[in-house]
Amino acid sequence: MAEAMKMRATMEGNVVDVKVLIQHPMETGLMKDAKTDKLIPAHFINQVVATLNGKTVLDAQWGVGIAQNPFIGFRIKGAKPGDKVGVNAVDNLGTKFDGEVVVA
């Protein structure tokens, strides 16, 4: 589901600034459907891993409190233009999301 993820990685000095947007409803499981009055089941991304040239740089666990269509920004020291930044994510239903971007 690469189309669900948008990424940008730009150099700022010797640090690469990475911004990631993932399309996801991030349902908490606590909200009611206005029409049916039934609880909407929890559906949220709970694990996210970022890599630089295949090496893990960020290993994250998320709860339901991350806003809908999650945004995450992080920085990696020692990267250079042409390096590859990858992101893998999975939600509580097992759906996987991944993206890759070349450092500009």
Place this chain on the structure above:
Amino acid sequence: MNQLRRAFLKNAGAVGTVAVAIAAGLLKPGAVFAAAWNSLAFTAKDPAEAIKNAGYSGAAESSDIVIKAPDIAENGAVVPITATSNIPGTTSMAIFVEKNPAPLIADFAFSNGAEPYISTRVKMAKTSIVRVSVKAGGKNYTSSREVKVTIGGCGG
């Protein structure tokens, strides 16, 4: 989701292909993820319990953790939070919104050159203390600030 799965199975051609993929670990959910999801910490309703279960208890207050967040958030559904730790040797960072039904928002572990910096957007049910805790050199540190919410992020 089901349709997607169906399409996938169809494209795979034969069940055998899928079995091989599973055997190769390609379809194992969370194969690249180092640790199992910390459900104990993420489902805790009490902030102190969430902090404890996430492994950030006993933290010393530190002004070297810089939290950037709005003083007043008009929309609690999307509150931008940026946190930076200036404590040398910071290996992980967790964000807590103390008044949320589930106070632990996220826990980030840094390695291989990642800076102890995170920018994200969180949900806030109501006005609350936003707490950022970090682990550095075997010790825990924490900092917090209040964010006022005018419209809650949980349909309220």
